[in-house]
Amino acid sequence: MLFQINFKSGKPAYLQLVDQVKVAAASGTMRPGEALPSIRPLAEELHLNRNTIAKAYSELESQGVIETLPGKGSFLKENHSPLRKEIRRKLLIEEIDEAIVMAHHLQVPGAEFLDLIQVRMDALERKRRAHEDDKEKTK
Amino acid sequence: MNSPIPAIEIQNLAYSYGKAEAVHDLSLRVLPGRCYGLFGRNGAGKTTTMKCLLNLLRPQRGQVRVFGHDPAKAEVEVKRRLAYVPDQVAFYPWMSVRETLDYLASFREHWNRKKEEELFERFRLDPSKATGALSKGQRTQLALIAAICPETDMLVLDEPTSGLDPIVRREFIETVIGAYQEGNLGNRTILVSTHLITEFEGLIDEFTIMDQGVSVLSLEADEARQRYQRIRARFAQMPPELDFQSALRVRRDGREIELIVNGSGPELLERLRAHNPEALTTEALTLEEIFVAALKSEEPR
Numbered sequence: 470m471l472f473q474i475n476f477k478s479g480k481p482a483y484l485q486l487v488d489q490v491k492v493a494a495a496s497g498t499m500r501p502g503e504a505l506p507s508i509r510p511l512a513e514e515l516h517l518n519r520n521t522i523a524k525a526y527s528e529l530e531s532q533g534v535i536e537t538l539p540g541k542g543s544f545l546k547e548n549h550s551p552l553r554k555e556i557r558r559k560l561l562i563e564e565i566d567e568a569i570v571m572a573h574h575l576q577v578p579g580a581e582f583l584d585l586i587q588v589r590m591d592a593l594e595r596k597r598r599a600h601e602d603d604k605e606k607t608k
Numbered sequence: 609m610n611s612p613i614p615a616i617e618i619q620n621l622a623y624s625y626g627k628a629e630a631v632h633d634l635s636l637r638v639l640p641g642r643c644y645g646l647f648g649r650n651g652a653g654k655t656t657t658m659k660c661l662l663n664l665l666r667p668q669r670g671q672v673r674v675f676g677h678d679p680a681k682a683e684v685e686v687k688r689r690l691a692y693v694p695d696q697v698a699f700y701p702w703m704s705v706r707e708t709l710d711y712l713a714s715f716r717e718h719w720n721r722k723k724e725e726e727l728f729e730r731f732r733l734d735p736s737k738a739t740g741a742l743s744k745g746q747r748t749q750l751a752l753i754a755a756i757c758p759e760t761d762m763l764v765l766d767e768p769t770s771g772l773d774p775i776v777r778r779e780f781i782e783t784v785i786g787a788y789q790e791g792n793l794g795n796r797t798i799l800v801s802t803h804l805i806t807e808f809e810g811l812i813d814e815f816t817i818m819d820q821g822v823s824v825l826s827l828e829a830d831e832a833r834q835r836y837q838r839i840r841a842r843f844a845q846m847p848p849e850l851d852f853q854s855a856l857r858v859r860r861d862g863r864e865i866e867l868i869v870n871g872s873g874p875e876l877l878e879r880l881r882a883h884n885p886e887a888l889t890t891e892a893l894t895l896e897e898i899f900v901a902a903l904k905s906e907e908p909r
Contacts, residue, residue, distance in 0.1 A: 476809055479837065479892030481830040509790060513782040517810040518643055519789040 470499055470506065474515055482517055486525035491534060494545055495556035505535060505543040613676040615640045615762055615797040616661060620670035622821075623656050630656040632821035633670070638799060638814075640761070645808060645815035645829075646801040647899050653821040654801035655695060658766050661799075662692055675761070688717070691755035695767040697747045701740025705750060708739050709757075716758040723787055727753045730779065745776040752780060756788050763788055765800040769807060781807055805896040812895065817902050825902045833892040836901060837873040841865045841885040848883050852876065856905050868893070868901055 472489055474482050493499040505526070512519040526543055529535045537543045572582045616638040623631045631653040638644040648654045659665040660672050663679035663686070672679060674686045699708050713719040728735065731749040742750065748768065755763060763784070769777040789796050802808060815832075817825040827835075841847070843863045852858045854872035858865070863886075869876055873890060880888060893901060 474810065476833060476894050477891040479833050479890075481833075482810060509786050512789070513786045515810060516778075516781055516785065516807070518813065519785060520641065520643075520813070521810070 470503075472506075472511070472515060474517065483521045483525040483528065486522065487528050487532075490525075490529055490545075491556050492560065494534060495560060499545050501545050501547040503545050505545070507542055612640055614638060614673070615642070615675060616644070616799060617673040617676075618657070618661075618670070619672075621657065621660060621667050621672060622669035623653075623660060623665060623667060629821055631660075634818070634821070634823055635670075636816050636823065636826060638797060640797050641795050642813045643798040643800070643811050645805070645812040645895075646799065646818060647803065647805055647815055647895075648801070648818035649803060649903070652818040654818060655766055657818075658692075658764060658799070658801060661764065662687070662690075689760050690762040690764055691758055691760045692764045693748070693751045693755050693766065693768050695770070697744075697751040699739040699747065699750065702738060704736050704738055705733055705742070706735035708750065709735075709754060712754045713757065718759060719757050720759055721757075723759075724753060724757045727756065727783065727787060730783065745772050748772060748776070748780065752783055756783065761795065762797040762799065765798065765802075767802055768800065769802065769804055777804075777807055781811065785811060805899055806894065809895050815895065817899055819903055825898075829895060832895065832898050835871045835873075836893040836898045837869050837890050838893060838897075839865075839867040839869060839873065839876060839880070840887070840889045841867075841880045842887040843883065843885050850879055850883070856901055870901070870905075 470490070470493055472486060474485055476482070478485065480488075490499070490505065506514075508519055508522045508526070511517075512522050515522075526535065526537065530537055530543070534546060535543045536546050569582070572579075577585070614637045616636070618634055618636050621631050621634045622629070634653070634657060636644075646654050646657065656665065660667050661674055661679060663683050666680055675689055677686050679686045700711075703711065709724065727749075731746070731753070733746060733749060733753075739747065739750065752768075755765075765784070769780055772780065784798065788798070798811070800808060800811075809829075812829045814828050815826070816823050825832075841864070843865075846863060847860070847865050852867060855867040855869050855876060857868040860866075865880070867876060877888070877890065
């Protein structure tokens with residue numbers, strides 16, 4: 470897991486770490502059981518106060534995202550489903566926002582943009598069904 | 609719950625060299641386990657303040673307390689619990705690196721030999737070399753080893769990285785984070801004075817910006833980065849005349865406006881949004897930019 474801290478985001482560094490682990494967990498970049506870097510090397514690498522890293526890890530632990538085994542380190546937990554939906558939504562929202570900005574630049578009005586989304590969803594749904602039909606036929 | 613005894617407490621400190629007032633009515637408090645930055649230009653009064661904490665100077669007004677003690681009355685107790693890296697590092701030039709460390713260790717009740725070895729390796733210092741033959745960077749590295757091995761409760765660093773090359777500076781910061789903060793996590797206090805703020809950005813919990821002997825701004829680093837923002841807006845036509853009184857700085861060029869704000873970000877963002885900008889972005893200022901903004905806003909407009 471490679472972390473990146475951006476002080477210009479205005480978000481406290483420990484929260485940036487927390488969010489990056491959650492995103493990595495939701496997107497599959499980090500798998501359950503995988504180890505997080507230990508505090509000292511990560512602090513040295515990012516030039517962050519060790520207390521900041523410790524705070525991030527204890528926050529992740531209290532949210533049930535990671536577990537810390539004494540003397541062994543911190544690991545991503547198997548099941549933290551209550552958080553996953555929220556994170557998935559967050560990831561999706563980022564993509565939607567980008568599309569909205571793009572629509573604005575290309576001067577596509579809001580209503581037309583929403584229609585387009587519906588059109589695309591229908592198109593993809595038709596494709597998915599066609600795939601399934603093919604599968605049925607080959608059986 | 610009782611609040612812990614502050615590692616450092618300064619109240620209304622004043623100190624003058626003859627007629628030249630170096631520190632004027634300075635107050636600040638550092639809680640145990642914090643990394644506290646004292647930022648200021650050269651001559652702002654940082655070193656004088658630190659010297660008062662170490663009983664190298666006696667406060668002329670106000671008082672200083674270190675771990676709850678008056679450094680003038682409990683000098684041994686205070687010095688036992690802290691290590692100091694001054695801005696000008698000086699050793700006996702005829703002593704070797706090894707002899708210097710043994711000599712300095714003889715004043716300490718505790719000395720972590722393992723850590724010493726680890727740091728020797730990291731800095732690739734030659735123990736048999738006379739300290740007079742060391743470069744400025746190597747002298748600072750030696751001073752840092754001497755400050756870290758006693759594993760004291762507090763580390764006081766006065767302009768530790770100025771005049772050093774970038775590699776040595778990075779190693780210095782990494783050593784403070786890695787070797788010093790290790791063990792007793794959450795209880796090792798750091799006071800660092802510097803005008804090279806960027807490299808300490810991630811280390812600083814809280815800071816005071818000094819100028820001409822007074823405190824200009826004292827804040828938590830996270831809070832400072834939330835309050836101090838740069839807002840950029842671009843409009844389709846020439847931007848309307850808006851009230852930006854609450855901004856620290858306003859730059860305009862054609863259809864673009866850039867504001868530096870302290871706390872009034874949300875209000876000004878709303879005002880800009882009302883005029884449908886083509887683009888509107890905000891970012892936090894870094895501590896160094898906050899330092900510059902705070903000192904500039906002190907100047908008469």
